[in-house]
Amino acid sequence: MNNQPITCSTSRIAGCTFAIYPMTDQFVDVITASLKEVDTSKVWMKTTDVETCVRGRISHVFDVTKALFLHAANTGHHVVFSGTYSIGCPGDSDGDVYLSEDDERLNTKLLKRMSQEVAGKFSLYPLGGGNYMNMIYNQIEEMKLHGIDVSSIHYATRLDGDGEKVFDGLERVFTNTENLKSSHTVMTTTISANSPSKKEKINE
Amino acid sequence: MNNQPITCSTSRIAGCTFAIYPMTDQFVDVITASLKEVDTSKVWMKTTDVETCVRGRISHVFDVTKALFLHAANTGHHVVFSGTYSIGCPGDSDGDVYLSEDDERLNTKLLKRMSQEVAGKFSLYPLGGGNYMNMIYNQIEEMKLHGIDVSSIHYATRLDGDGEKVFDGLERVFTNTENLKSSHTVMTTTISANSPSKKEKINE
Numbered sequence: 001m002n003n004q005p006i007t008c009s010t011s012r013i014a015g016c017t018f019a020i021y022p023m024t025d026q027f028v029d030v031i032t033a034s035l036k037e038v039d040t041s042k043v044w045m046k047t048t049d050v051e052t053c054v055r056g057r058i059s060h061v062f063d064v065t066k067a068l069f070l071h072a073a074n075t076g077h078h079v080v081f082s083g084t085y086s087i088g089c090p091g092d093s094d095g096d097v098y099l100s101e102d103d104e105r106l107n108t109k110l111l112k113r114m115s116q117e118v119a120g121k122f123s124l125y126p127l128g129g130g131n132y133m134n135m136i137y138n139q140i141e142e143m144k145l146h147g148i149d150v151s152s153i154h155y156a157t158r159l160d161g162d163g164e165k166v167f168d169g170l171e172r173v174f175t176n177t178e179n180l181k182s183s184h185t186v187m188t189t190t191i192s193a194n195s196p197s198k199k200e201k202i203n204e
Numbered sequence: 205m206n207n208q209p210i211t212c213s214t215s216r217i218a219g220c221t222f223a224i225y226p227m228t229d230q231f232v233d234v235i236t237a238s239l240k241e242v243d244t245s246k247v248w249m250k251t252t253d254v255e256t257c258v259r260g261r262i263s264h265v266f267d268v269t270k271a272l273f274l275h276a277a278n279t280g281h282h283v284v285f286s287g288t289y290s291i292g293c294p295g296d297s298d299g300d301v302y303l304s305e306d307d308e309r310l311n312t313k314l315l316k317r318m319s320q321e322v323a324g325k326f327s328l329y330p331l332g333g334g335n336y337m338n339m340i341y342n343q344i345e346e347m348k349l350h351g352i353d354v355s356s357i358h359y360a361t362r363l364d365g366d367g368e369k370v371f372d373g374l375e376r377v378f379t380n381t382e383n384l385k386s387s388h389t390v391m392t393t394t395i396s397a398n399s400p401s402k403k404e405k406i407n408e
């Protein structure tokens with residue numbers, strides 16, 4: 001049971017458990033192509049029938065998940081990314097060696113070729129306590145400056161805009177929460193591309 | 205921003221934001237048929253292009269989400285449910301009137317017709333603090349008695365077994381956390397049916 005460990009690891013390895021859902025009969029091909037094109041060599045990675053887990057430095061965890069999703073979305077199919085980013089407890093150590101990777105992101109060139117509008121949402125749970133409202137407000141304002149529409153929805157914050165910028169905004173929120181010394185941070189997100197549903201603008 | 209409200213509502217309305225992902229070109233038909241067959245009249249419900257939110261009593265929130273997913277999975281397509289169950293903060297009040305519905309579940313008959321193996325995972329975040337380990341251990345033991353395989357995975361607990369029993373187990377964990385007076389409980393879950401991937405048994 002990893003839900004509520006008694007002790008916390010001191011390792012600050014970040015992780016993301018996620019899945020990418022292509023709503024097409026060709027879903028296996030879409031995922032396989034994405035995994036082939038994206039460079040995952042700076043993260044620890046494990047895939048099961050339910051999900052994929054990547055672990056490493058925050059920058060590479062976001063670089064890989066962003067690239068995998070945007071590559072899949074680039075097929076034009078309706079594709080959804082659902083993921084949970086986590087850092088801090090629970091303190092297992094798989095992949096800790098990847099923390100020594102350098103800062104250079106491996107999928108920048110791949111991402112430059114792509115342009116993809118997305119509709120997403122996220123919730124941030126700073127489980128270590130603390131008040132992160134001001135930081136989140138500032139990050140939200142920064143996302144708006146990058147052209148992202150931000151709105152409040154039940155249990156979450158909705159983000160509409162360029163896919164890369166949405167992921168980059170999420171990475172900044174997550175990184176800043178970590179920098180503010182939250183002992184355990186969890187961020188859940190769902191990001192959708194090419195939905196046939198009419199996009200409904202929500203400003204509650 | 206609903207992520208970290210300053211004040212908490214006293215309403216104990218439960219909610220689930222979720223989406224069902226059928227990995228088929230006919231994904232719209234699968235969802236539409238599910239929505240047509242499942243009785244959602246005891247929950248408040250709102251659907252956007254990204255997700256659906258249902259709110260009401262815990263029992264009906266689980267009854268509806270379980271029935272929608274299992275109906276979709278019953279098509280035989282690879283279908284995944286991804287959802288976040290929440291109770292307590294943040295304290296908005298949409299659907300509070302549905303708390304006065306009675307206990308009778310509306311989709312019991314529909315569910316009786318179905319039999320579906322699933323592979324799922326969940327994480328429980330009792331954001332109001334408190335130690336829920338003993339309760340979770342007890343619930344895990346009860347799930348095992350119902351024939352569910354339970355294993356520990358990164359950031360979550362994996363559940364393999366009958367779909368109805370998996371949802372019922374999640375409902376018991378969620379209900380018991382609420383009964384133990386956690387001021388705000390969040391449970392995230394992903395449940396997969398008919399995956400073509402070989403099921404890998406994980407017992408770490």
Ligand SMILES: [Ca+2]
Nearest residue numbers: 111112114115
């Ligand atoms: Ca780009």
